[in-house]
Amino acid sequence: MSQAAISNAPRAATADEVPVLDLTALNEGGDLAPLAERLRQACLTTGFFYVKNHGIPQDVFDGVFQATKRYFDLPEEQRMAHKMDDRFRRGFMPQGINQHPGYAPDLKESYEIGVDLPLDHPAVAAGLPLHGPNRWPAECPWLREASEAYFEAAKALGLRLTRVFAVSLGMPPDHFLQWCTNPMVQMRLFHYPPQPPVVDENAFGVAPHTDYGMITLLSQDPIGGLELQKRDGEWVSAPYIPGTLVVNLGDLFQRWTNDLYRSNLHRVVNRTGKERFSIPMFFNLDYTAPVACLPSCQSPENPPKYEPINAGDYLLSRFRTVQKYRDAAA
Numbered sequence: 194m195s196q197a198a199i200s201n202a203p204r205a206a207t208a209d210e211v212p213v214l215d216l217t218a219l220n221e222g223g224d225l226a227p228l229a230e231r232l233r234q235a236c237l238t239t240g241f242f243y244v245k246n247h248g249i250p251q252d253v254f255d256g257v258f259q260a261t262k263r264y265f266d267l268p269e270e271q272r273m274a275h276k277m278d279d280r281f282r283r284g285f286m287p288q289g290i291n292q293h294p295g296y297a298p299d300l301k302e303s304y305e306i307g308v309d310l311p312l313d314h315p316a317v318a319a320g321l322p323l324h325g326p327n328r329w330p331a332e333c334p335w336l337r338e339a340s341e342a343y344f345e346a347a348k349a350l351g352l353r354l355t356r357v358f359a360v361s362l363g364m365p366p367d368h369f370l371q372w373c374t375n376p377m378v379q380m381r382l383f384h385y386p387p388q389p390p391v392v393d394e395n396a397f398g399v400a401p402h403t404d405y406g407m408i409t410l411l412s413q414d415p416i417g418g419l420e421l422q423k424r425d426g427e428w429v430s431a432p433y434i435p436g437t438l439v440v441n442l443g444d445l446f447q448r449w450t451n452d453l454y455r456s457n458l459h460r461v462v463n464r465t466g467k468e469r470f471s472i473p474m475f476f477n478l479d480y481t482a483p484v485a486c487l488p489s490c491q492s493p494e495n496p497p498k499y500e501p502i503n504a505g506d507y508l509l510s511r512f513r514t515v516q517k518y519r520d521a522a523a
């Protein structure tokens with residue numbers, strides 16, 4: 194990729210490329226079919242869309258963004274005392290740890306949060322990977338309060354959205370909800386410091402990647418900076434639209450749909466000279482949820498391309514690649 198390709202912001206995506214879907218029908222128990230059809234079209238094209246009327250109150254967003262800013266204003270030395278543990282991976286992740294092969298480390302730092310399970314929870318006691326307690330620094334009660342409020346609201350949105358995805362694929366609305374007893378949900382509070390003015394062609398806020406899991410719900414601040422690649426190779430930006438979240442599909446959807454739905458390449462470049470904050474939630478089903486080609490996505494002429502796998506094993510295999518890379522880079 195040439196330096197010129199990333200030093201100028203690409204144009205904003207059009208409403209056909211990254212549409213805004215109104216979730217009123219989902220939240221008010223209306224007919225899901227028209228919404229499911231719009232969602233399907235978005236998943237067939239870029240695999241990215243915005244949602245509005247999503248049911249998360251504005252003060253819950255405001256609260257979690259305020260807490261995120263306040264947290265990253267603390268001296269790094271203090272935040273290092275909350276450094277993420279290796280087993281549960283909750284807490285502060287300094288810059289330089291996240292690195293995509295072939296690229297410089299991502300220019301961001303984060304605070305990692307998941308479903309908060311006590312040590313005596315059967316899944317944790319059994320050692321199920323990625324299940325465990327959150328890490329809440331005692332001196333930052335405001336971080337816990339605001340993060341938990343947003344986590345619960347966004348997780349509930351993820352659960353509701355699975356109904357639209359199911360209908361869009363010809364399945365009963367509660368198809369995916371069969372595997373939501375201990376869903377694997379990861380939320381990350383991101384802080385992107387201003388990037389150096391000369392954009393290194395290898396250095397990104399987040400290097401180009403696809404997400405691993407099922408659905409990503411992203412709340413970004415007005416700075417923008419999220420960019421995605423269209424099928425024809427052109428990069429476009431997905432600017433902040435007040436009152437919306439950005440939703441995109443992870444690689445598990447390619448496996449469920451035999452590559453019909455798109456898990457799209459995207460990246461973050463913070464060209465503004467200002468700090469950027471964003472909060473993605475990686476929404477997944479239970480560890481044991483089966484990921485096999487859905488009946489509506491296969492035929493004798495189009496047999497399944499991927500071996501069935503369970504969601505947790507797939508996530509872990511992808512995660513290990515990053516972890517191995519991280520260890521090598523550390």
Ligand SMILES: O=C(O)CCC(=O)C(=O)O
Nearest residue numbers: 383399413419461471473
């Ligand atoms: O911060 C963002 O806007 C997106 C981050 C992202 O793509 C990711 O963490 O997977």
Ligand SMILES: [Fe+2]
Nearest residue numbers: 402403404459
């Ligand atoms: Fe991503």
